[in-house]
Amino acid sequence: MTDPAESIEIQNVVASTGIGQELDLEALAEDLPGADFNPDNFPGLVYRTQEPKAAALIFRSGKIVCTGAKSIDDVHEALGIIFEKLRGLKIPVEDDPDITVQNIVSSADLGHQLNLNALAIGLGLEDVEYEPEQFPGLVYRMDEPDVVILLFGSGKIVITGGKRTDDAEEAVEEIVDRIETLGLLG
Amino acid sequence: RLRTWQERIRTQDAGERNLQFALSEVERMSSAQGVPKSVREVASMIYRRALEEDLIRGRSIEAMATASLYAACRQEGIPRSLDDFVGVARVERREIARAYRYISGELRLALKPVDPAGHVPRFCSELSLPEEVKRRATRIVDETTAQGLHAGKSPTGFAAAAIYLASMLSDEKRTQSEIADVADVTVVTVRNRYKEQMDAVELGTL
DNA sequence: GCTTTAAAAAGTAAAAT
């Protein structure tokens, strides 16, 4: 049987950083082709990179949020492109800004169908939200690692809220363990 | 007499007035949806508990009242979907759903997932279907539910599909459209679910 | 709490074909 942990795929990485320099977003919106800036709507300027594909929210304070990247390396690469673009605009950017990963969203496949009703009761109604009227997934808040797992009837799952790559791996091992203990896997 | 009344209103603290408003809303929505008196009382109790636990402050009273009523129905096994209340509540669905999750979690209601079978009697009545269809539909739901076929599916849509299948099996056929209407789901959902149930059950045993 | 970004899961809905 294939190991569910090996089916893990990172789908999205959210990270934050800062260039240590205040920005004039109005001017930046003019100089950066493709930039979206609607201050009435949202204070951040949106800039998208193509390769790797990612979206950055750039704020007046110089702080930046990067989202949409498929790996931590991609986050660094995408932000590196943005730093260079800014430098090209004569905007001083710190040499090597700290980049903090804030959230990693991963998907995985447990390889077996799940009876979510039985699982909701088995995992403990206190830590579970399962309202199929509203959403088909069962929401399970795990303490260690501190992540939220969405489980579906197909056996496919989503792990989010973790900051390390290992979190998803540990979470999958843990959830598989708990489901097996309950005799509800397969 | 009038002066005492006005005096009372004036000196009533906002909390009391808010509670009265919330409870009157519970009554209004219950009447609109035909919720039994005993369940309205449970709803009032849940709302009062939420008030005691200071869960109401800073939130929409209407949403919390609606959520209390929905939670009471869930707890008492009176099948009503959240959407049934969305139609009579004065706040949007999203807010009611959030309030329900909040109340449910904070008050540790530990409500079990909705059993689709609970919706069968009500829908069958509205469709003027005989007891036989109701029993068959319930059997279909029970059997497919035992197989876990309902995981992630809308309880109302699931019940509607079973009724459609049962009505055909009993020569008391109702159209997908008629059933979809009383269940407040689309014909596409009825169709999709009934096909799955059809494959999952042993037709001969029904 | 809201606003915006991105991404997956699966169900449902509505609009388009």
Place this chain on the structure above:
DNA sequence: ATTTTACTTTCGAAAGC
């Protein structure tokens, strides 16, 4: 009747209302 688009849920940061 099928296809496409879109919304539901989870997560986090950012600045400001």
